[in-house]
Amino acid sequence: MLHSGSGLIQITWVERAERIEVRIADQGLFRRTVPLQEAEGVHGHGIQMMMALMDEVTVREGIAERPGTVVQLVKLRETG
Numbered sequence: 001m002l003h004s005g006s007g008l009i010q011i012t013w014v015e016r017a018e019r020i021e022v023r024i025a026d027q028g029l030f031r032r033t034v035p036l037q038e039a040e041g042v043h044g045h046g047i048q049m050m051m052a053l054m055d056e057v058t059v060r061e062g063i064a065e066r067p068g069t070v071v072q073l074v075k076l077r078e079t080g
Helices: 046-053
Strands: 009-015 019-026 056-060 070-076
Touching: 046 056, 046 070
Parallel strands: none
Antiparallel strands: 009 019, 019 070, 056 070
16 A cells, blocks of 8 residues: 555455455556565565465556556455
8 A cells, every 4th residue: 555656545345254355446556566675674565465364365456557456355264
C-alpha cells in the first residue's frame, strides 16, 4: 500500500468454511522491483511475507493503460 501511489485502497474479505479470502485493491500502478536487502531496510518485503504466510497469493498488476493493482490472498483453515 505504501508504494501504490493511490489515494484509495479497498480491502474486502470473505470467510468460508474451508478458507478465508482477502482482496486488496487500489487505483495505482504496480512497480516491479528487485528487493535489495541493504537498500530496502524495513520496507520491500511485503510479497515475500505474503508468500510465506498465505496458501495462495495472486497479483494483478496495475499498469498505465489499466491502473489498479489487485492482490488476492487465500488462507486455508485447518481441518481436523
